[in-house]
Amino acid sequence: MIRTAAAVRRRARVRRASILAFLAVMGPGIITGFAGNDAGGVTTYTSVGAHYEMMWLLLLSTVGLLVIQEMCARMGAVTGKGLSDLIRERFGVRWTIVAMFALLIANGSNIVAEYAGIAASLQLFGVQRIVSVPIAAVLIWVLVVFFSYRIVERALFVLVLAYIAYPISAFIVGPPWGEVVRDSVIPTLPIGQAALIAALALVGTTITPYMQFYIQASVVDKGIDRDQYRFERVDVLLGAILTGLNGFFIVVVAGAVLHPAGIHVDSAADAAQALGPLAGQQAQLLFGVGLFGASLLAATIMPLSTSYAICEAFGWESGISKNFREAPVFMGLFTLLVVVGALIVLSPSVPLIPVILVSQNVNGLLLPIVLVFILKLAGDRRIMGDHANGRVSQWIGIGTAVGASVLSIALVAITIVGAAP
Amino acid sequence: MPYLSEIQHRRVIEPNGNEVGKLADIAVVPQGQFPAAQWAILSTPSGEKVVRWGDLAQEIGHLRLRNRLETTPDAQLPPEALRLARDLLDKQIVDTHGAKVVRVNDLQLSEVDGQLRLVGADVGLRGLLRRVGAETVAERVAGLAGRRLPRGIIPWHLVEPLEAAHDAPAKTAAVRLTIPHAKLALLHPADIADIVEEMTADERIAVFQQLDLETAAEALQEVEPEMQAAIVTDLPEERAADILEEMDPDEAADLLQDLSEERRDELVELMDKEEAKDVEELLTHPEDSAGGIMTTDFVALPREFTAAQAIDELRAKKPDPQLTYYLYVVDAEGKLEGVLSLRDLVVAAPETKVSDIMDPNVLKVDAETPKEEVAALIAKYDLLGLPVVDARKKLLGTVTVDDVVELMLPRGWKKRSLRSIAR
Numbered sequence: 074m075i076r077t078a079a080a081v082r083r084r085a086r087v088r089r090a091s092i093l094a095f096l097a098v099m100g101p102g103i104i105t106g107f108a109g110n111d112a113g114g115v116t117t118y119t120s121v122g123a124h125y126e127m128m129w130l131l132l133l134s135t136v137g138l139l140v141i142q143e144m145c146a147r148m149g150a151v152t153g154k155g156l157s158d159l160i161r162e163r164f165g166v167r168w169t170i171v172a173m174f175a176l177l178i179a180n181g182s183n184i185v186a187e188y189a190g191i192a193a194s195l196q197l198f199g200v201q202r203i204v205s206v207p208i209a210a211v212l213i214w215v216l217v218v219f220f221s222y223r224i225v226e227r228a229l230f231v232l233v234l235a236y237i238a239y240p241i242s243a244f245i246v247g248p249p250w251g252e253v254v255r256d257s258v259i260p261t262l263p264i265g266q267a268a269l270i271a272a273l274a275l276v277g278t279t280i281t282p283y284m285q286f287y288i289q290a291s292v293v294d295k296g297i298d299r300d301q302y303r304f305e306r307v308d309v310l311l312g313a314i315l316t317g318l319n320g321f322f323i324v325v326v327a328g329a330v331l332h333p334a335g336i337h338v339d340s341a342a343d344a345a346q347a348l349g350p351l352a353g354q355q356a357q358l359l360f361g362v363g364l365f366g367a368s369l370l371a372a373t374i375m376p377l378s379t380s381y382a383i384c385e386a387f388g389w390e391s392g393i394s395k396n397f398r399e400a401p402v403f404m405g406l407f408t409l410l411v412v413v414g415a416l417i418v419l420s421p422s423v424p425l426i427p428v429i430l431v432s433q434n435v436n437g438l439l440l441p442i443v444l445v446f447i448l449k450l451a452g453d454r455r456i457m458g459d460h461a462n463g464r465v466s467q468w469i470g471i472g473t474a475v476g477a478s479v480l481s482i483a484l485v486a487i488t489i490v491g492a493a494p
Numbered sequence: 495m496p497y498l499s500e501i502q503h504r505r506v507i508e509p510n511g512n513e514v515g516k517l518a519d520i521a522v523v524p525q526g527q528f529p530a531a532q533w534a535i536l537s538t539p540s541g542e543k544v545v546r547w548g549d550l551a552q553e554i555g556h557l558r559l560r561n562r563l564e565t566t567p568d569a570q571l572p573p574e575a576l577r578l579a580r581d582l583l584d585k586q587i588v589d590t591h592g593a594k595v596v597r598v599n600d601l602q603l604s605e606v607d608g609q610l611r612l613v614g615a616d617v618g619l620r621g622l623l624r625r626v627g628a629e630t631v632a633e634r635v636a637g638l639a640g641r642r643l644p645r646g647i648i649p650w651h652l653v654e655p656l657e658a659a660h661d662a663p664a665k666t667a668a669v670r671l672t673i674p675h676a677k678l679a680l681l682h683p684a685d686i687a688d689i690v691e692e693m694t695a696d697e698r699i700a701v702f703q704q705l706d707l708e709t710a711a712e713a714l715q716e717v718e719p720e721m722q723a724a725i726v727t728d729l730p731e732e733r734a735a736d737i738l739e740e741m742d743p744d745e746a747a748d749l750l751q752d753l754s755e756e757r758r759d760e761l762v763e764l765m766d767k768e769e770a771k772d773v774e775e776l777l778t779h780p781e782d783s784a785g786g787i788m789t790t791d792f793v794a795l796p797r798e799f800t801a802a803q804a805i806d807e808l809r810a811k812k813p814d815p816q817l818t819y820y821l822y823v824v825d826a827e828g829k830l831e832g833v834l835s836l837r838d839l840v841v842a843a844p845e846t847k848v849s850d851i852m853d854p855n856v857l858k859v860d861a862e863t864p865k866e867e868v869a870a871l872i873a874k875y876d877l878l879g880l881p882v883v884d885a886r887k888k889l890l891g892t893v894t895v896d897d898v899v900e901l902m903l904p905r906g907w908k909k910r911s912l913r914s915i916a917r
Contacts, residue, residue, distance in 0.1 A: 165584060167626055388586065388598075388617065398720070
C-alpha cells in the first residue's frame with residue numbers, strides 16, 4: 074500500500090518533470106513557425122487562395138516543412154553547431170560560398186518583401202512609402218544596434234496575433250468545405266506560367282531556406298542537447314502545424330470571399346477584403362496591423378540572422394554588441410541588407426504585391442540548393458552517428474527537394490519559352 | 495612553405511610516370527610541437543588507400559610513389575591519428591571557454607629536419623582566398639591599392655586539438671582547437687600581442703585578466719594603439735590601472751592619450767601616486783613630440799659623485815638595460831651638465847669625480863622637438879638615446895632608440911609577420 078502511494082507520487086513527479094522539461098525546450102519550432110507568417114506568407118496564401126486547386130500542394134509542403142525542420146533541429150541538438158557551421162566543416166570553402174550566396178539572395182529578397190509588406194500595410198492607413206520605409210529601416214537599425222531585437226520580437230508578436238482573425242473568419246464565412254477537402258486530397262497539376270508561379274511561391278513561402286538556418290541556430294542557442302531532443306520534437310511539430318494551419322485558413326478565407334467576388338489581389342486593400350465578413354469596416358485595420366507586425370518582425374530578424382549565418386561560415390567576428398571596427402563584415406552586412414532592402418522598395422515604380430510574390434519565387438528557386446546540403450548533412454553518420462536520418466525522413470526530404478526542383482525548372486523553362494519570340 | 499590546399503589533390507604517379515590517383519589527405523599524430531606528416535591518403539579509382547608518407551617523394555607539381563602502387567604496403571591509421579583535411583580544415587579555433595575565435599582556412603606545412611611538418615593554422619583572409627584560388631589575384635588588387643593582404647597564421651604549437659563532447663558520435667567530427675592561456679604566457683610578449691590582435695574582444699579581455707601583470711604590461715605595449723585603447727576601456731578599472739603602472743611611463747601616457755578624458759582621469763586616479771605623476775607629466779606634452787615619446791625614467795648622477803658612488807647608485811637602482819646606455823650628470827637643480835657611458839664609469843679610478851670623466855658637449859633636444867627630428871638625430875649620430883631638456887636646461891627625460899625605431903623603418907615593416915624570419 075505504502076509502496077503504491079510512493080510509486081504514484083513518483084510517477085506524478087516524473088510527469089511533472091516531463092512537462093517542465095518540455096516547456097523549457099519549447100520555443101524554437103513555434104517561433105520559427107511564427108516567423109514563417111511574414112509578408113511573403115500572408116500575401117502568397119491570399120493571392121493563391123483565389124482558388125483552392127493548390128490546397129494539396131500546401132498540405133504536401135507542410136509535411137515537407139515538418140520533416141526538414143525536424144532534421145535541422147536534430148542536427149542542432151546532436152552537433153551543437155549551426156547549419157552554416159556544418160556546411161563549412163563538411164563541404165569546404167567553395168561549397169560554402171555557393172550555399173551562403175543562395176542564402177544571401179533568398180534572404181535578401183525576403184527582406185525586400187518585408188519592406189514591401191511594411192509599405193503596403195501602412196498605405197492602408199494613408200502613410201506613403203516614401204515616409205514609412207525609411208523610418209522603418211532607421212528604426213530597425215537603431216533598435217538592433219543600440220537596444221535588443223528581443224524587445225522588438227516581443228512587442229511585434231502581439232501584433233501578429235491579429236492573424237487569429239483568419240481561422241475565426243473561416244467559420245463565419247462558411248466556405249464550401251466539400252470542395253476544400255476534395256482539393257486537399259486530389260492533386261491538380263499546375264499548368265501554365267501563372268499557375269507555376271503561384272505553386273512555386275506557395276512552396277517557397279512555406280519552406281523558406283531561412284527557416285532552416287533559423288531553427289537550427291535557435292536550438293543551438295537554447296543549448297538543447299540530445300537528451301532533451303525528444304521534447305524539442307514536439308515543439309517542431311507544433312511549429313510546422315502552426316505554419317500549415319495558418320496558410321490553410323488564409324487560403325480558405327481568401328478563396329471563399331475573394332474568389333466569388335472576382336477580386337484579383339493587386340494591393341493590400343484587396344487582400345484585406347478577405348476579412349470583410351468578420352470585421353466589416355475594420356477589415357483594413359485588422360489586416361493592416363497583422364501585416365505590419367509580421368513584416369516589421371521579419372525585417373528585423375532576417376538581416377540579423379543572415380549576417381550571423383554568413384559570418385559563422387567564414388569565421389568572421391560576429392555579434393551585435395560589437396562595433397564596426399571589431400566586427401566589420403557582420404555589421405557591414407547587416408547594414409547593407411537593411412539599406413538595400415529599403416532602397417529597392419522605395420522606388421515608386423516597384424509594385425508592392427508583385428514584388429512580394431516574386432521574392433517567394435526566388436526562395437522557391439533556391440530552396441533545392443539548401444535542401445541538398447541539409448539532406449547530405451542530416452544523413453551523414455559521421456556527423457550524426459545514430460541520429461542520422463532514417464529512411465522515411467530521407468525519402469520525404471528527397472521528395473521535397475525533387476518536387477521543388479521540378480517546379481523551379483518547369484517555371485524557368487516555361488518563362489524562357491514564353492519569352493522567346 | 496607549402497599549404498595543405500596547395501598539395502591536396504595533387505596527382506600521384508608511379509615510378510614510371512603512370513598516374514594512379516590523387517592525394518586526398520595527410521594524417522599526423524597530434525603529438526609534439528609540430529607533428530610530422532606520417533601517412534598519405536590516396537584516392538584511387540578503386541577507393542581510398544593509406545600509405546606511409548615516406549613512400550612518396552615530393553616533386554614539382556605531383557607526388558611520385560617510390561614503388562608501384564600494388565607493391566606499396568597498405569598502412570593502418572592509429573585511432574589517435576588526425577586527418578588534416580577532414581579533421582582540422584574548416585574547423586573553428588575556439589578558446590578554452592568555448593567562445594569562437596576564428597576558422598582554420600588553411601594549414602601551413604613546412605620541411606623541418608627533412609620531414610614535412612604541420613607548423614601553423616592559417617585563419618586569415620589569405621587562406622580563404624587561397625582555397626578558392628584567388629590569392630594571387632587578390633594580392634595584385636590589394637597591391638594596386640597600395641596595401642598588403644594581412645596574414646593570419648597561428649603557430650601550431652599554440653593550438654591544441656581537443657576532443658569535445660564526450661558523447662560525440664564520431665570522435666573526429668568534434669575535434670576542436672584551443673589556444674590554452676597557460677601556453678600563451680610562455681610566449682614572448684610581442685608574439686602574445688600578435689595573437690591577441692586576432693582574437694575576439696571578449697577573449698582578449700580574458701587573456702589580459704589572466705596574464706601576470708608584468709607580461710600583460712609588456713604584451714599590451716606591443717598591441718596596435720587603437721586596440722590598446724579598446725582593451726584598457728573594457729578591462730575592469732583596477733586591473734587596467736595595475737597594468738598601466740607596470741608599463742613604461744611613456745607607453746602608458748601614449749595609451750592614456752587615446753582614451754576618453756573621463757576614463758583617463760579615472761585610471762590615473764587609481765594608479766600608484768608616483769607612477770601617476772610621471773604619466774601626468776608626460777600627458778602634458780603633444781603625442782608626436784620628444785616630450786610625448788620620452789620616458790621619465792633615466793639615470794641622473796649628481797656632479798659631485800665619485801665613480802665608486804655612481805656604481806653603487808646603479809647597483810641600488812637596477813635600471814632597465816636601455817636606460818644604462820648613457821648616464822647623465824646633473825647639477826643640484828637638475829640641469830644637464832654632461833654625459834658618460836657605463837664603460838667610462840667602469841674603467842675610471844674609483845675616486846675620480848664623474849664631472850671629470852663626463853663629456854660636457856651633450857647633444858640634447860627640447861620637449862617640443864617633433865619626434866621625426868629626434869629619430870633623424872639618433873640615426874645620424876648613431877646614438878642609443880637622446881636627453882630631453884626644458885628651456886632652463888633641466889633634464890626632463892630621455893628618448894631611447896627603441897622609442898623611435900618604428901619611425902626609422904619603412905611603413906608597416908614592424909607589423910609584417912616576423913615569425914617566418916624568427917623561426
